[in-house]
Amino acid sequence: xxxxxxxxxxxxxxxxxxxxxxxxxxxxxxxxxxxxxxxxxxxxxxxxxxxxxxxxxxxxxxxxxxxxxxxxxxxxxxxxxxxxxxxxxxxxxxxxxxxxxxxxxxxxxxxxxxxxxxxxxxxxxxxxxxxxxxxxxxxxxxxxxxxxxxxxxxxxxxxxxxxxxxxxxxxxxxxxxxxxxxxxxxxxxxxxxxxxxxxxxxxxxxxxxxxxxxxxxxxxxxxxxxxxxxxxxxxxxxxxxxxxxxxxxxxxxxxxxxxxxxxxxxxxxxxxxxxxxxxxxxxxxxxxxxxxxxxxxxxxxxxxxxxxxxxxxxxxxxxxxxxxxxxxxxxxxxxxxx
Numbered sequence: 001x002x003x004x005x006x007x008x009x010x011x012x013x014x015x016x017x018x019x020x021x022x023x024x025x026x027x028x029x030x031x032x033x034x035x036x037x038x039x040x041x042x043x044x045x046x047x048x049x050x051x052x053x054x055x056x057x058x059x060x061x062x063x064x065x066x067x068x069x070x071x072x073x074x075x076x077x078x079x080x081x082x083x084x085x086x087x088x089x090x091x092x093x094x095x096x097x098x099x100x101x102x103x104x105x106x107x108x109x110x111x112x113x114x115x116x117x118x119x120x121x122x123x124x125x126x127x128x129x130x131x132x133x134x135x136x137x138x139x140x141x142x143x144x145x146x147x148x149x150x151x152x153x154x155x156x157x158x159x160x161x162x163x164x165x166x167x168x169x170x171x172x173x174x175x176x177x178x179x180x181x182x183x184x185x186x187x188x189x190x191x192x193x194x195x196x197x198x199x200x201x202x203x204x205x206x207x208x209x210x211x212x213x214x215x216x217x218x219x220x221x222x223x224x225x226x227x228x229x230x231x232x233x234x235x236x237x238x239x240x241x242x243x244x245x246x247x248x249x250x251x252x253x254x255x256x257x258x259x260x261x262x263x264x265x266x267x268x269x270x271x272x273x274x275x276x277x278x279x280x281x282x283x284x285x286x287x288x289x290x291x292x293x294x295x296x297x298x299x300x301x302x303x304x305x306x307x308x309x310x311x312x313x314x315x316x317x318x319x320x321x322x323x324x325x326x327x328x329x330x331x332x333x334x335x336x337x338x
Contacts, residue, residue, distance in 0.1 A: 003157060007170040014143075017136050021178065024132045028125065028182065032189040039112035039197040050107040057107075061097040068092055112198030115207050118190055119214050123282045125186050126218035133175040133226030134242070140171055141230050142239030164332045168230055168325075175226040179219045187215075217281055217310065224321045231328035249274065265292065268306045274316075281313040 011017055040046065072091035075083050088095065144150040144167070157163055194200040232242035253274045261269025268288045270276045280286040290304040 003163070003166045004169060007167050008173060011136070011140055011170050011174055014140070016139055017174070020132050020135055024128060024178070025182070027128060028186060029189075031124065032186070032193070035112070036193045036197055038110060039193060040109040041197055042108060042111050042199070046109065047104070050104045053107040054102045054104045058097060058099055058102040061102070065092070065096055112190075112194055114190060114194030114198060114200045115202050118187075118194075118211060119282075121186070121190055122211070122214045122218050125183065126221055126282070129175070129179050129182065129218075130222045130225040132178065133171075133222050134229040134246075136174065137171040137226040137230035138233040138242035139239045140233075141167055142233035142237070142242065145234070145237035146239070160332050161329055164234065164329060168227060171226055171230050172223055175222055176219065179222050183215055183219070187211075214282070221278075221281060221317070224317060228321045228324050231324040234328045235324075235331055267292065267304065271306060271308060276308055277313040277316045280308045281310050281317065285309045 068087065069091050072083060072087040075086070076091070083091070141150075141164075144153070150163075153163060154160060191200065229242045232245045233239050235241060236244075253272075257272050258269065260266075261272060266272075267290045270286075270288050276286055276288075286308045288306040288308065290306070291301070
C-alpha cells in the first residue's frame with residue numbers, strides 16, 4: 001500500500017477529522033435550512049396583496065394630508081401666529097403624497113434571488129470549509145510531532161521531504177474532496193431554495209460561468225489555508241503554532257497596521273491589510289478611496305482611487321502561502337528530528 005493512501009486513511013480515521021466534518025455538515029445544513037424559511041415565493045396572489053396594501057397606504061396618507069391642510073386652514077382663520085412652524089409653508093399643500101412614494105416592493109416579503117445573492121453564500125461556504133481545512137491540516141501534522149508519530153514514521157520511511165509532502169498531499173486531497181462534494185450539495189440546496197421559495201430567473205450560461213469561477217476561487221482559498229495551517233504546525237511541531245500564528249497575523253494586520261497607517265496618514269492604508277485582499281479575492285475587486293486630498297471648501301471632490309483586483313490578491317496570498325510552505329520543507333530537511 002502506498003504511503004499516500006496510508007496517510008489519507010489515517011487522516012480520515014482520526015476522530016477529530018470526523019467530528020469536524022460532522023460539525024461542518026450540520027452547520028451548513030442549518031444555515032441553508034434556516035435561510036429557506038426567510039425566503040418567500042412571490043406568487044400573483046402575494047404581489048396583488050402587496051399592491052392592495054400600498055394602495056391603502058396611499059389613500060390613508062392622502063386623507064391624513066387633507067386633514068392636516070384643513071387643520072392649518074382653521075388655524076389661519078383663528079389668526080394663530082405659529083402656523084408655518086407647525087405646518088410648513090403654504091399649510092403643506094405642496095406636500096401632497098404621490099402614488100410613486102408607495103411602491104409595492106416595500107410591502108413584498110423577501111424573495112431569494114439565486115443569481116444576485118448566491119455568490120455571497122459561496123463566500124460563507126468558503127469560510128466554513130476553510131476553517132475545517134485549517135483545523136484538520138494543523139492538527140494532523142501537529143499531533144504527529146507531539147505524540148512521536150512522525151519520528152516513528154521516519155524510522156520506517158527515512159525520506160523526510162517525501163513523508164512531509166505526502167502528508168500535505170493527504171490534507172489537500174481531503175480538503176479538496178470535502179470542498180467539491182459539499183460545494184455541490186450547497187449549490188443544489190440554494191438552487192432548490194431559489195426554485196421553490198425564491199427565483200432562479202436570468203440564469204444564463206454566463207451567470208453559471210461566473211458562479212463556477214467564484215467556486216474555483218473559494219476552493220483555491222480553502223486549499224491555501226489548509227496548506228498554510230499544515231506548514232505552520234509543522235514548523236512549530238505543534239497544532240498551537242498554527243493557531244498562535246493566525247492570532248498574531250490578525251493582530252498585526254487588522255489592528256496594528258490599521259492604527260499605524262491611520263496615525264501616519266498613509267494613503268490607501270487598507271492596501272496593507274490582508275482582509276482587503278481576501279475580500280477582493282471573492283468580490284473580484286475592491287475600490288479604495290483617499291479623501292485626504294479633497295478640499296471640500298472648494299466644492300465637489302473626486303477622491304483618489306486605488307483598485308485592488310483578485311489578481312493582486314492571488315499574488316499576495318499566493319506568495320504568503322508559498323513562503324510558509326517553503327519554510328516548512330526547508331526546516332524539515334535541516335532540523336533534528338529527535
